[in-house]
Amino acid sequence: EVEQQITIPVENALAGIPGVQTFRSVSLFGLSVVTLKFDNFTDAFKARQIFIANLSKVEFPAGVVSSISPDSDATGEIMRYQVASNHADSIQLKTLQNYEIYKELKQTPGVAEVSSFGGKVRQYQIIVRPESLQAKGVTIAQVVLALSSSNTNTGGGLLPSGEQQFVVRGVGLLKNVQDIKQVVVSNNNGIPIRVGDVAEVKIGHAPRLGMFQFNDQSDEVEGIIFLRRGENATEVLARVRQRIQNLNEHVLPPGIEIKPFYDRQNLLDITIGTVEHTLFFGISLVLVVLYVFLGSFRAAAMVAAVIPLALCFSFIQMDLFKVPANLISLGAIDFGVIVDAAVIVTENVMRHLEDGKKRL
Incomplete structure (x- = not known):
């Protein structure tokens, strides 16, 4: 059913997008995943825009919602944080995460997405009492219809008053439990029957699909920040940390705090340190080994000079082709291949010189 009504129409709509190498789809109960x-x-x-435009042409069955993955890559996760408090419950923390923290962090330049895990989603629950429905002569369908029709604002046009005009509006959005209880479902001989007469109204939480545990705390709220494709992780992390500091000091209520517990910057510093360590010891070992075996400090210095020159050339190419200095690009730098090629050329030159050939 999912494959026929959702997956196949999506595949047909996305077929023919230029530049696609592979096309995969998975259909499960209540879920369809299409990957290009x-x-x-x-x-x-450009590919993302074409994808969204083609996907918008698909007519899905009622209740089906489509979404596209954030503009990030496999190494896009740059920070995880906990929304911590010593007095607020998980419903309050989840509400702050979804409506305050998410908005502020998502606006940070370079951030592709902010995902939320754990906590309880606030939900207004209306639990009807069957005996009250029967006694009042009201059905569940009437309760549902009354709630849906009452929870809305309507425009009433303009009311002239001399040279001025007043906007007339009907404000009917339900804001709290008491508003829901006062919604009129029906009437009995002119006496209104309200939701509170036939049902219990309370604040609860939506059905949970997972839980986030942190250390010895079993019900916490977590946020994950994803880097936009092609952005500089170090610069984006600096902006994110500044936003978090502003949220903690000026936006969030007292006693509630954002506590990062994973920061990609630590791993980036280790990676850069590894490159520097390899560069230093690579040059040192080349100088020592080649001087011992070739007996020429000048030849050893020439080979060692290839390493920083090749590294500078690599960084120039990365800048020209807009390749960010991330874990993959820095980890792909291989000094061994560079040194091997230089050693072969230098050793060949030394052999020709020993055979009596003149310099060019």
């Missing part, structure tokens, strides 16, 4: 993989020369922003 583009070649390396495809502009990610």
Whole structure:
């Protein structure tokens, strides 16, 4: 059913998008996942726009909601944080995460998405009493209809008053438990029958699909920040930390705090330190080993000079082709291949010189 009504129409709508290398789809109960993989020369922003435009043409069955993954990559997770408090419950923390923290962090330049895990989603629950429904002569359908028709604002036009005009509006949005209880469902001989007469109204939480545990705390709220594709992780993390500090000091209620517990910057510093360590010891070992075996400090210095020169050339190319200095790009730098090529050329030159050949 999912495959026929959702997956196949989506596949037909997305077929023919330029630059697609592979096309995969998975249909499960209540879930359809369609994945497109583009070649390396495809502009990610343009492909994303074409994808969204084609997806919007699909007519889904009632109740089906489509979404697209954030503009990030496999290494896009740059920070995880906990919304902590010593007095607020998980419903309050989840509400703050979804309506305050999410908005502020999502506006940070370079952030693609802020995902939320754990906590309880606030829900106004109306639990009807069957005996009250029967006694009042009201059905559940009437209760549902009354609530849906009452929870709305309507426009009433303009009311002239001399040279001025007043806007007439009917404000009917339900804001709290008491408003819900006062909604009129029906009447009995002119006496209104309200929701509170036939049902219990309370604040609860939606059915939970998971739970976030942190150390010895079993019901916490977590946020995950994803880096936008092509952005500099160090710069974005600095902006995120500044936003978090502003939220903690000026926005969040007292006693509620955002506590990051995973920061990609630590891993980036380790990666950069590894590159520096490899560069220093690579040059040192090349100087020592080649001087011992070739007996020429000048030849050893020439080979060692290849390492920083090649590294500078790599960084220039990364800047020209807009390749960010992330874990993958820095980890892909291989000094061994660079040194091997230089050693072969230098050793060959030394052999020719020993055979009596003149310099060019």
